Amino acid sequence: MKLAARTVIITGAAGGIGRALVDILAADGDTVVAVDLPGSGVVELARDLGSPHVGLECDVSREKDMLS
Numbered sequence: 184m185k186l187a188a189r190t191v192i193i194t195g196a197a198g199g200i201g202r203a204l205v206d207i208l209a210a211d212g213d214t215v216v217a218v219d220l221p222g223s224g225v226v227e228l229a230r231d232l233g234s235p236h237v238g239l240e241c242d243v244s245r246e247k248d249m250l251s
Contacts, residue, residue: 190214194243197223209236218243 195201196217219225221240229238241248
């Protein structure tokens with residue numbers, strides 16, 4: 184039983200386990216902030232999911248990317 188919708192951040196969201204998590208969480212009613220490397224297709228992934236989901240391109244291993 185789910186009590187409330189959540190906003191979740193998934194890194195590595197465009198492929199593999201990250202993509203599977205995005206699909207499961209979005210289907211469960213959660214808002215997904217999908218994050219992956221530039222050129223990974225993460226923006227298109229979020230666009231395909233529709234609002235309110237968001238796709239962000241950044242490298243989470245680089246502090247500069249995280250601060251911008």
